[in-house]
Amino acid sequence: MRMKTDVLVIGGGGAGARAAIEAAKNDPKLSIVILNQGPIGKSGLTSMANGGMQWVSHPDDSPRNLLEDIIQVGCYLNDQNLVEVLAEEGPKRAEELIKWGAKMLPFKGGKGGGSADTPPGRPWYPRSHYIPGVTYMAALRNELERHPNITSLEDVIATKLLTTDERVIGATVLNIRTGEFILIEAKATVLASGGLGELFPHSTNAPFGMHGHATGMGYAMAYHAGGELIDMEMVQFTGNQLYPSWLLGNPALLSSMCGGKYVNALGKEFLKLPQPRDAIQRLAHKEIKEGRGTERGGVFIDLTLSPLSSVEIEEQLKISLAEEIAKERWKLIKAMSVNDPDPKNWRVEFTPGGAHFFMGGVRINERCETNLGGLYAAGEVSGGVHGANRMGGNAMVEIIVFGARAGSSAAEYAKSVNWVDPKEATLKDENERLCGFFKIRGVAPRTIMDKIATFMAEYVGVARTETDLKKALSEIESLRANDLPNLRAPQGRCFNLGWVEAIQVPHMVDVAEMIVRSALLRTESRGAHYREDYPETDPRWLKHTRIKKNMELSTTPVIITELSPGE
């Protein structure tokens, strides 16, 4: 099957949906196709977000204050032209989202909704707002439906970007429902395919274990098309809950929202908020490594030490879990919570190293253009906005701010160019490649995914060394030599999730390799990238690592417009 569209949007989370809407508003004559791996609003990561968002709303606060905080937390590795956009356009885009029906819940108790990771010593402003992901996506979905020039394709996965002469001209797409391929010719393509948490065994992107929505497909597709990716070593980790086993997503919320204290096995508080997320991870890692961890190998977030009362903690928990929407989950948590329903008595054990967010990605400018003609990127798949560390509450703002910009730029570009007919054999080749996974014997994709997750956690986690990173590289080589050639999908074309995984797995290996090679290159510690063998931040490393086709590594300057280190 073949389709033609002016603008193709890959990914139906917040960034993709917002891009499609902006392109549709740009000109009602433009046709827009948006692809999503499941039903829009029931798949991807935006819907699962707890919903903390920060934008400037207090009269004493200013975009300049926010910009300075973001750059300090990002360890000056942010492209400042992008930070300016994020700080300035956040309020406008959030207001628009609320107008479209997203429900903002009130913050109560605690510090009244401040950002927990304001850098130490910086003035603190109340900036956090709370829009649970599910109402956020419901609003975007409703808005998508209001534009007749948008066609949503659900249960589809893009498998390859099509290029000619450094320009992206569309994509091949698998219709998961039928197992058929679609060739989509597009004048402009927006990549909004999200992150890669599932490369790690524990990730807030997949609280029940891997499920195939944050596998880093977008990074790999851009890479194979000739795109430039920056800062691929920058994985943001958060706590991974060890005990009790009920699932909260991100246990850090117990501290930032409910006032829990970070305490080691000896009962001593080992850090005080506010702290950037990377510092929390490193300090927790240090406690455990130096023998002050629990028997399970973790440390505590201790709610018995919270300044809040039982009632206040429960109220905050209900907000962080959007209890009014997630009634079943709330009942379950109460039923399973260490036999003590009073949260004031909870001590939650966690280990560092749950993959939470990816700061690196496809390099963009403030118009969301990439180095390839006709290719735009927005959201987690793009890099440069957050530098070496993302402040809490910025991801959900980033996706609508840059989603809208990508949609607008793609629409303008689409109006200025024509379609390019891809080579006749393109669809046939892709069909043959992907049907090649149907074999009687071989290695199941899940086996390879588990192997990737195991070595990424062991060698490419919170604390890295050259020795470990090289071990990871040899694991990758072994996967390429022994496992990938035998990669096998279950039989059957219709809704075959094993086949979808088989399509994703080689890309996951590519992305793992990009992370490891970039991490080896950066011989310093900065933000989320902590090298035990190079523990200091080195001013000479104030530059992006960059990776291109054939794993070609180089560095490229950070864009500094407002704030230099030391100011």
Next chain:
Amino acid sequence: MKMSDELILLKVFRYDPSTDRAPRYEEYQVPWRDGLLLLSALKYVRDNLDETLAFRDYCCGCSWCMSCIMMVDGKGMQTCSRPLKPGERLLVEPMRGYPVIKDLAVDFGVTIMTPEGAFKKMEGTVIRKEKVDSY
């Protein structure tokens, strides 16, 4: 505790419109563990017992998104928030009122948070509306 009490028995609706003339039911035994949820048990089936089983995985895992809703013993529920007790026997079927794509995966059509809307009928699919007894 006897061994058999620690197994969960799932009777699961199976139907592949591209090959099957009619739906059928298959039974799977899943070892129980503390904190096991129905959706995790289905993932266990797919990873260990039958790799062809199709169902919609969780999106949020927090009982928000309704991606994982199915009929369990004739009652619609979010399987990500359904804890299992040792020895439980359950009948698991696709959510009623939506066209079946394959097995437990349905086409939610154009509706999302409000199931009382129009849904698109897809050709060659079964729409389950009849009431089914529990297992």
